[in-house]
Amino acid sequence: MEVSVHDSPAELLDGELATTNVRIVDVDAVVVGAELRNWVFVKITTSEPGLVGWGEATLEWKTQAVVGALRDLAPLLRGRDPTRIEHLWQSQYRHPFFKGGAVTMSAISGIDQALWDIKGKLLGVPVWQLLGGAVRDRVRMYDHLGAGDASVVYGAATGEGFAAAARRSVADGFDAVKILAVPVGGPLPTTTQLDDARAVMGAVRDAVGDAVEIMVDFHGRTTPRGALMYADALADLRPWFIEEPCQPEDVSGMVEVARRSPAPVATGERLIVRAEFRDLLAARAAAVIQPDVCHVGGISGLTKIASLAETWQVPIAPHNPLGPVATWANLHLDFATPNFLVQEIMRADVPWRADVVSAVPEIADGHVALPTAPGLGVEVVEEAAREHPYRHEPQLGTVLADGSVADW
Numbered sequence: 001m002e003v004s005v006h007d008s009p010a011e012l013l014d015g016e017l018a019t020t021n022v023r024i025v026d027v028d029a030v031v032v033g034a035e036l037r038n039w040v041f042v043k044i045t046t047s048e049p050g051l052v053g054w055g056e057a058t059l060e061w062k063t064q065a066v067v068g069a070l071r072d073l074a075p076l077l078r079g080r081d082p083t084r085i086e087h088l089w090q091s092q093y094r095h096p097f098f099k100g101g102a103v104t105m106s107a108i109s110g111i112d113q114a115l116w117d118i119k120g121k122l123l124g125v126p127v128w129q130l131l132g133g134a135v136r137d138r139v140r141m142y143d144h145l146g147a148g149d150a151s152v153v154y155g156a157a158t159g160e161g162f163a164a165a166a167r168r169s170v171a172d173g174f175d176a177v178k179i180l181a182v183p184v185g186g187p188l189p190t191t192t193q194l195d196d197a198r199a200v201m202g203a204v205r206d207a208v209g210d211a212v213e214i215m216v217d218f219h220g221r222t223t224p225r226g227a228l229m230y231a232d233a234l235a236d237l238r239p240w241f242i243e244e245p246c247q248p249e250d251v252s253g254m255v256e257v258a259r260r261s262p263a264p265v266a267t268g269e270r271l272i273v274r275a276e277f278r279d280l281l282a283a284r285a286a287a288v289i290q291p292d293v294c295h296v297g298g299i300s301g302l303t304k305i306a307s308l309a310e311t312w313q314v315p316i317a318p319h320n321p322l323g324p325v326a327t328w329a330n331l332h333l334d335f336a337t338p339n340f341l342v343q344e345i346m347r348a349d350v351p352w353r354a355d356v357v358s359a360v361p362e363i364a365d366g367h368v369a370l371p372t373a374p375g376l377g378v379e380v381v382e383e384a385a386r387e388h389p390y391r392h393e394p395q396l397g398t399v400l401a402d403g404s405v406a407d408w
């Protein structure tokens with residue numbers, strides 16, 4: 001075994017194993033300020049004229065750290081063969097010694113998506129084709145309704161706001177929506193808070209009827225026992241699933257909720273490495289997992305987590321309230337993943353969402369058809385992106401009545 005210290009990773013790590021003549025020239029971030037979050041798009045340029053890959057590494061309130069992580073990882077990529085995606089993933093994950101963490105894994109995720117984009121473009125096929133081919137004809141989408149009303153901060157939404165937003169979703173063809181019905185609160189919900197949550201979800205159920213699935217995101221605002229109080233209060237309104245009912249790293253707490261909640265539990269948007277999902281699945285703590293393609297190591301990371309979940313008969317519903325490149329990365333995965341349930345999309349963040357990319361998926365009857373363009377099928381329009389520069393994400397200062405800090 002040889003351990004070398006080298007200034008030129010391309011020469012060291014690819015050597016004669018380079019499988020194409022194409023080489024990575026550089027890795028850059030294009031940051032777009034999009035109100036609640038900054039979208040971090042990753043651009044990989046190559047030695048092949050015009051061959052550029054795009055990915056997304058958005059991580060709210062950590063934007064500058066992710067851009068820094070991309071700079072840290074770039075020397076491991078420059079000069080290397082972009083088609084050796086898994087080899088590059090392993091190198092980025094293992095060579096820096098300290099593994100995991102949301103910041104580094106988000107950077108790896110954006111790079112990984114861009115590498116799949118490059119490979120698809122190079123071979124002239126969509127990414128789903130590289131992932132084993134399509135296992136379904138269309139992908140079911142659900143509409144994340146944000147706060148239900150663009151004028152209010154998360155957590156302050158009203159039943160009327162959510163009901164109006166849900167009606168718009170149904171009019172646009174969706175048959176599944178997600179709301180944040182549980183208010184920011186203390187460790188145990190008060191009777192009034194339980195009634196408020198019920199009123200919010202009840203308004204949405206009245207607005208859309210029983211043919212539309214309603215998912216309720218608890219946003220980790222509650223303790224396990226508090227979550228069960230909400231789950232019981234909402235039970236007859238029939239949530240399709242309840243999401244992040246307690247702190248996501250507390251597997252035994254999640255199990256407590258999962259065993260006793262009338263509604264299935266979904267979680268995973270804040271889990272990062274595969275072992276976290278393994279532990280969650282082995283404990284049977286979730287009926288649905290929600291890995292994020294921008295945090296779990298990109299398309300390479302998410303496909304492995306999905307496959308792991310399949311062995312526990314648990315479907316994936318990929319988390320996706322981030323930017324428009326991530327949506328495409330998810331769609332290619334969804335088409336190629338047998339244990340896929342439903343795909344989240346956020347439409348309620350900024351009205352110019354479609355302006356900064358070359359394409360957004362067309363949603364008809366709440367579904368997206370199989371993409372046909374090579375790679376991910378999306379380019380960032382850099383000139384339009386420059387019109388929305390980075391700005392620090394707004395501080396959401398959620399505090400309780402006694403001045404103590406609460407999860408938002």
Ligand SMILES: [Mg+2]
Nearest residue numbers: 217219243269
């Ligand atoms: Mg969530």
